[in-house]
Amino acid sequence: MVETEVESSGGVGEVSSETQIPHRLERKWTFWFDNQSKTRQGAAWGTSLRKLYTFDTVEEFWCLYDQIFRPSKLTANGDFHMFKAGIEPKWEDPECANGGKWTVTSSRKQNLDAMWLETLMALIGEQFDDGEEICGVVASVRQRQDKLALWTKTAPNEAAQMSIGRKWKDVIDITDKITYSFHDDSRRDKSVRGRYTV
Numbered sequence: 751m752v753e754t755e756v757e758s759s760g761g762v763g764e765v766s767s768e769t770q771i772p773h774r775l776e777r778k779w780t781f782w783f784d785n786q787s788k789t790r791q792g793a794a795w796g797t798s799l800r801k802l803y804t805f806d807t808v809e810e811f812w813c814l815y816d817q818i819f820r821p822s823k824l825t826a827n828g829d830f831h832m833f834k835a836g837i838e839p840k841w842e843d844p845e846c847a848n849g850g851k852w853t854v855t856s857s858r859k860q861n862l863d864a865m866w867l868e869t870l871m872a873l874i875g876e877q878f879d880d881g882e883e884i885c886g887v888v889a890s891v892r893q894r895q896d897k898l899a900l901w902t903k904t905a906p907n908e909a910a911q912m913s914i915g916r917k918w919k920d921v922i923d924i925t926d927k928i929t930y931s932f933h934d935d936s937r938r939d940k941s942v943r944g945r946y947t948v
């Protein structure tokens with residue numbers, strides 16, 4: 751796994767004709783990686799979290815997704831994140847501090863890959879009405895059950911979270927209930943249940 755951060759220069763090769771002009775996204779996004787099983791015993795959470803690539807074109811996205819960022823390539827306890835550039839995938843980040851997350855579990859790797867890809871495309875394609883509320887998405891491979899979590903900024907804004915939750919279920923094509931938990935609750939007590947359900 752590459753562990754150095756690469757800032758995109760915005761171009762994909764030399765642009766010589768109109769057909770080769772990269773398709774610029776609405777904003778920059780960053781891929782992150784974590785593997786908590788590699789964290790030293792007793793080390794603080796986040797020690798193994800790495801910022802990997804920042805991109806802002808469709809072409810870079812497909813290249814990164816194809817070659818690296820598929821959850822089925824992760825070993826147990828690995829996480830991939832795609833967050834808006836400038837936001838760290840941590841409760842401590844000022845944009846996340848007052849936020850929370852919708853979570854979907856998956857028992858099959860193929861299923862996780864498909865839901866992850868649909869979510870990434872919806873995010874970079876700005877498909878959410880409350881897109882400004884979104885921080886990013888995390889895919890986690892765990893021994894028990896894989897999961898996907900969509901992080902948002904303002905947990906108490908129930909209307910915005912419900913709209914995002916409904917839209918996300920459409921995007922990943924699931925009908926099961928999903929729940930939204932506040933980071934504040936998770937910080938205090940890992941066993942606290944979600945506050946909203948959709």
Ligand code: MGP
Nearest residue numbers: 786795796827839840841842890892897936937939940
């Ligand atoms: P988690 O996000 O609840 O689930 O984090 P995870 O990592 O899937 O858990 P697992 O048991 O299935 O592996 C679990 C724990 O990691 C939390 O209880 C915290 O101790 C720590 N942790 C997770 N996050 C996202 C953060 C964070 O953003 N900041 C800090 N300080 N600790 C975190």
